[in-house]
Amino acid sequence: MADVARAAGVSAQTVSRALRDSPNVNPETKRRVLDAVEQLGYRLNNAARVLSSGRSYTLGLVLLQSGGYYSRSAVTAGVEAAAGQAGYAVSIATIAGLDTGLMERALSKLADQGVDGVVIAVPLISVTQKMEDITRDIPTVTLDGSRTAGARVLGIDQRDAGRIATRHLLDLGHRQIWHVAGPDEWIEARQRREGWQETLEAAGIEAPPPLEGDWSPGSGYRQGQIIAMIPDITAVFAASDEMAFGVIRALRERGRSVPGDVSIVSVDDIELAAYCSPPLTTVRQDFYQSGTGAVALLLDPDGASASVVPASLSVRSSTAPPRSV
Secondary structure: OHHHHHHHOOOHHHHHHHHOOOOOOOHHHHHHHHHHHHHHOOOOOHHHHHHHHOOOOEEEEEEEOOOOHHHHHHHHHHHHHHHHHOOOEEEEEEEOOOOHHHHHHHHHHHHHOOOOEEEEOOOOOOOOHHHHHHHHHOOEEEOOOOOOOOOEEEEEOHHHHHHHHHHHHHHOOOOOEEEEEOOOOOHHHHHHHHHHHHHHHHOOOOOOOOEEOOOOHHHHHHHHHHHHOOOOOOEEEEOOHHHHHHHHHHHHHOOOOOOOOOEEEEEEOOHHHHHOOOOOEEEEOOHHHHHHHHHHHHOOOOOOOEEEEOOEEEOOOOOOOOOOO
């Protein structure tokens, strides 16, 4: 840093401020500093930075191995982009299943690395004292509605997502609306199912038994084969786009058209949803924005304890009034 300061004709403190993007450095001075950095091949000594600041400038991210591929990659991209822009690196801890022991080990690993904050992108089925202790000491944001006492929450209202999807089908005239649910241990799946049930009950319709999947297209396909054999079903609410893809394939293989015979609505609005056949009507979740928003919430000590993004419906060609309407 002293070499950069001499080359740029400024003090070492000015170099430090310029590299931290401080507003107290005028643009011309900053340009000279950055030119000197490039000429000299200077790189920040992160170990020294950690020692002098007491911070690691690293954020932790906990992911589930078997979660939806698109949601995992989009959340990761959002977290890494926002963290990088703020001068942080990202350390990822991936767990194989929804187990408190695995979650404890993942959080302990990140705590041992001295991360300055944690984003948890998997549900906390139950919370142990160790998890409470770690998330009390380290700023934490969860993305699915579950939380510890010290964590903050970011995401859409999942129960409202279920209501919106079901109301759309009811407004089209459907009365036989079945549900392909996500795994019951996921709070998102439970809340979407509850929104579906509540909306049907409010319309005077008894909810049929939900068919449980595991978020994968394969599980949607298996449940779609069951749905295809029930002639009275005219509409399906799938808890995720990927499961909806599987349902559509199963229906087509058994000679039932979408949306001619069965309308389908889902949740997520991943990029592929607009390009499947037919294009999928779905409640939008912006996973990339969730990642960037989680970082913003982590780095704002005065941020709200919960930030709920309103759910919205992207209406496409997979839904239509039933033939009899």
